[in-house]
């Protein structure tokens with residue numbers, strides 16, 4: 001990993017993220033009527049459905065961190081399909097990372113709509129057997145062969161993290177803030193996407209490999225049944241992880257000029 005970080009760092013000449021400080025503040029983009037509602041409404045308290053206690057933390061400034069620390073990790077993350085069952089860190093450590101990320105990922109109004117299930121060993125295998133069986137019943141035989149090979153590749157990995165959005169948490173927010181009712185679903189999707197990304201970055205920072213899959217919604221009913229999950233948990237994605245058994249593919253980058261603008265009068 002050190003080698004990868006060095007390579008990534010060598011390619012950095014300037015950081016487009018720096019210019020983000022010249023963007024307008026998000027609050028200036030919110031319509032005035034909404035701002036008025038927010039000012040008169042106390043912040044919501046929504047607790048995760050599965051916990052019985054609440055922890056409050058206060059932000060502290062970290063003096064010896066720089067954006068380059070984060071950017072190095074960001075550049076180190078890639079899609080790695082060739083994975084095996086040799087974990088370089090313990091299952092306990094993986095759980096610690098997942099729980100930390102789940103607690104600290106941002107969510108709209110701190111609604112904490114994300115839910116996570118980690119599958120190791122036979123439970124990981126079971127997920128990919130479910131996907132296999134569901135797809136076998138859906139695809140014509142000639143198309144299923146390639147799919148089966150791909151599914152076997154995921155099953156060969158060590159674990160799968162399933163990410164969910166809890167629709168009951170979304171509904172609480174919709175009822176509490178009617179003017180934003182149609183925004184809470186996309187915001188929940190953004191938050192769970194952030195969590196997926198954080199864990200992808202974090203696990204690869206620990207020397208593992210990972211790739212992100214979306215076998216939902218076709219496996220949803222079987223997943224809910226197999227792991228006896230609340231009906232309100234809507235599956236969003238699966239992060240497959242394991243020991244690295246191969247290198248990431250080549251990645252091309254569209255020119256920044258097509259994707260980026262900066263203004264700063």
Ligand SMILES: Cc1cc2nc3c(=O)[nH]c(=O)nc-3n(C[C@H](O)[C@H](O)[C@H](O)COP(=O)(O)O)c2cc1C
Nearest residue numbers: 077078079080193211212213214215237248249251
């Ligand atoms: C929202 C999102 C959905 C994705 N869905 C899949 C997927 O279903 N299957 C897959 O193999 N890769 C999926 N990927 C991975 C992308 O194909 C991959 O990130 C992209 O090709 C860039 O390669 P990199 O991850 O190595 O940087 C997804 C990535 C994102 C951000």
